[in-house]
Amino acid sequence: MTEKSPDRRIQRTRQLLQDALIAVILEKGYDAATVQDVIDRANVGRSTFYAHFQDKEDLLLSGFEHLRTEFEKHLLSASVTSASPWGLSLSMFQHAEGQRQLYKALAGKQGGNVVITYIQKYLFTYLHTHLKQALTKRKNGIPPEILAQYLSSSFISLLTWWLDTDSPYSAAQMNEFYRQLVEPGVNGVMAGMFFTS
Amino acid sequence: MTEKSPDRRIQRTRQLLQDALIAVILEKGYDAATVQDVIDRANVGRSTFYAHFQDKEDLLLSGFEHLRTEFEKHLLSASVTSASPWGLSLSMFQHAEGQRQLYKALAGKQGGNVVITYIQKYLFTYLHTHLKQALTKRKNGIPPEILAQYLSSSFISLLTWWLDTDSPYSAAQMNEFYRQLVEPGVNGVMAGMFFTS
DNA sequence: ACGTTTTCGAACACTATGTTCGATTTATCT
DNA sequence: AGATAAATCGAACATAGTGTTCGAAAACGT
Structure with a gap:
């Protein structure tokens, strides 16, 4: 039952990416939002993104x-x-x-x-x-x-x-x-x- | 009122592309279908495609x-x-x-x-x-x-x-x-x- | 048969995706 | 505090699709 909470960095990264996603969507619309936009906004490395999410849609759904x-x-x-x-x-x-x-x-x-x-x-x-x-x-x-x-x-x-x-x-x-x-x-x-x- | 029917080649090309589109969609699904697939199937040159349709969605909608x-x-x-x-x-x-x-x-x-x-x-x-x-x-x-x-x-x-x-x-x-x-x-x-x- | 229009296709620039890997930073545990 | 493990970085690379350009060749309508 006792779930050990994951590494603080993981939570931080995921949160940053999800927040950034919403910010980017509100700014330029869903279709125009790219992975690059999101990781730029979140200040997260490209490879880090793909360590957390399979692809764009995975991020998007998880973000919502x-x-x-x-x-x-x-x-x-x-x-x-x-x-x-x-x-x-x-x-x-x-x-x-x-x-x-x-x-x-x-x-x-x-x-x-x-x-x-x-x-x-x-x-x-x-x-x-x-x-x-x-x-x-x-x-x-x-x-x-x-x-x-x-x-x-x-x-x-x-x-x-x-x-x-x-x-x-x-x-x-x-x-x-x-x-x-x-x-x-x-x-x-x-x-x-x-x-x- | 009398609309002169367009050049035979134009009709032929458009028809070929639209038919090819449906064939490709039935074969590999909508999302996976690319412009390249369609023009390959239709045996139509790439530039010809773009002479008829603005972009992918234009073709798709016109095809339907x-x-x-x-x-x-x-x-x-x-x-x-x-x-x-x-x-x-x-x-x-x-x-x-x-x-x-x-x-x-x-x-x-x-x-x-x-x-x-x-x-x-x-x-x-x-x-x-x-x-x-x-x-x-x-x-x-x-x-x-x-x-x-x-x-x-x-x-x-x-x-x-x-x-x-x-x-x-x-x-x-x-x-x-x-x-x-x-x-x-x-x-x-x-x-x-x-x-x- | 002739002038016009369409098609061809290869080359090109561009944008975005997703992967790889060694170096670096950061968290966690004791 | 220090050792260990894990996460992050970032730049380079491979891949794939889009859309454009242009001169040569082919097909069209009359």
């Missing part, structure tokens, strides 16, 4: 692990405090609004989609796990993986669209729209059994 | 223009023959099933998403245009761009997920799922006014 973690926090806290997923989605709309800059630098970009997709898949997995339990009771019902895919993708795409287009709606409004569109259908296929985890 | 055109055909024919969009989505599920190989080589890939996004944006534009007319009549209703974004993205993502995961459902079943999930919400915000174009 904390973003996924943020999502996780919202997922968990919302699941506990609210009986329905709508409080959850509001919470995530609000969270994302605070990270608008960063999302904008990602959304739409060819490489940035890797991160968006990453988060969407995480959301999918989370939903799938919880829905499997709730839905197996019904026969001939909608398959949980389809519901999970539908919920996660429609949510993520509305979210990124919202952030990317500077549309004038507030997080609460966006959540209201999302709810209006999604809730009736979900109620229909689930008939009231919400997140009974 | 016909895919978008297919979608367009289905959109138009379905709009005419059916009063609701569900016949339309069934038609597109069926069409896509015939192109499964190709979609699989695109979906999930970093660069392949460019094409998926391209089609989704086309669908968005189409829906947005038609929904604007139907929705302006109501005040405080859902904004048409949000409905269009929701419909296009949820459809495309279910579609690509379906093709990519080899899930066992038929096109008709997928359409049924999609309809079950989406229709109630859409009915709620539109109250029966469907595609009165």
Whole structure:
């Protein structure tokens, strides 16, 4: 159980690289960011970089692990405090609004989609796990993986669209729209059994 | 009105390149396909390639223009023959099933998403245009761009997920799922006014 | 058959990736 | 504090892909 924390230099290097990555992305966009930019910004040797990360994407995903973690926090806290997923989605709309800059630098970009997709898949997995339990009771019902895919993708795409287009709606409004569109259908296929985890 | 058809060589070259592109993608996937692969396969000189296309993405999108055109055909024919969009989505599920190989080589890939996004944006534009007319009549209703974004993205993502995961459902079943999930919400915000174009 | 347009292909400059290795610095342990 | 182990540095190198240029050759339309 007792994990010995790694060499201080390792933590420092990884942290420097991840911070530098975000700085570079915010400055020149995801696609334009190169490994060279990142290690220059971080003042880290080239070979050191490749000692820590396989390649560019490895760095990028690892750098955005904390973003996924943020999502996780919202997922968990919302699941506990609210009986329905709508409080959850509001919470995530609000969270994302605070990270608008960063999302904008990602959304739409060819490489940035890797991160968006990453988060969407995480959301999918989370939903799938919880829905499997709730839905197996019904026969001939909608398959949980389809519901999970539908919920996660429609949510993520509305979210990124919202952030990317500077549309004038507030997080609460966006959540209201999302709810209006999604809730009736979900109620229909689930008939009231919400997140009974 | 009379467009003089371009030099035979131009048509031939463009066709060769586009065909070669698809062949290469099916062989080694979207991301791995290089310009060199394509011109080798097409037996076209390097400089010739750059005389026709700005860069790689230009070729790729142009190469998939016909895919978008297919979608367009289905959109138009379905709009005419059916009063609701569900016949339309069934038609597109069926069409896509015939192109499964190709979609699989695109979906999930970093660069392949460019094409998926391209089609989704086309669908968005189409829906947005038609929904604007139907929705302006109501005040405080859902904004048409949000409905269009929701419909296009949820459809495309279910579609690509379906093709990519080899899930066992038929096109008709997928359409049924999609309809079950989406229709109630859409009915709620539109109250029966469907595609009165 | 003739003038025009397109294609060819090889050479070139450029940018970025990823590896290697000996020298140097820094952390950790006792 | 000193010995040992580990991480970092940085410069050089190999590789691979992009996009441009230009004169010669080929194919086109009429």
